[in-house]
Amino acid sequence: MKEINGVKLEFTSKSANEGFARAAVAVFASQLDPTLDELNDIKTAVSEAVTNCIVHAYPDEIGKILVRAKLFSDNSVEIVVRDWGLGIPDVDAAREPMFTTGGEERSGMGFTIMESFMDRLRVRSAAGKGTTVTMRRTISVRAARK
């Protein structure tokens, strides 16, 4: 399957950028002609991944977040969200529903939502080095419209 388009966004880990990041990726992914529900799923997953960088990767500093999005010829979108923050010591434990190190401000449902709203989720992390979250979603092909 061929890559047909790609974008890269780099921004600082300020919470005001959460809305920008999810909206930007959604506008880019709309080239695949998704339904509103599909677009909302992508928006939600991006919001979760970016929020995790802001809250967990850089709890006491402002760091760099990189979001890459690629569209493929099989009508799928791949989204990579990367930080250079604290990292996750045990990724399998972190992916469990309701697991959180964020106290009562967090619900521990971020990874669960990314997993169920996207087709695939891969999390690679090293303590002290950062985290890379890769998500993929195939957009249903609808009959060509005028």
Added chain:
Amino acid sequence: MTVNTSFDDGTLTLRFEGELDHHAARGAVRDVERAIEAHLPRACVLNLDGLSFMDSSGIAVILKAHRRVSELGATLLVTGARAQPLKVLAAAKLERLITIEHQKELYI
């Protein structure tokens, strides 16, 4: 993101409007707590019909309201959620803990 408060006959209604993400959550929690402490309601309704987006940060806001309202011996009802926030509520299985009233239009 705004939270509008109305109080009538023991029932506190909090209407959320805008996008409820982590950026907005702290302000929302503060508004919800202030309203609950000011009115000490017997019943509390979180009306989400003005929410155009919510992620899991909103789950934490709702759970926090639920804890405080339960401490007061009052009931909590979540109502009016559109498709996107509703899907997030469902993913968190929040209906096991809190009554979620679905928008009537969904069933017409």
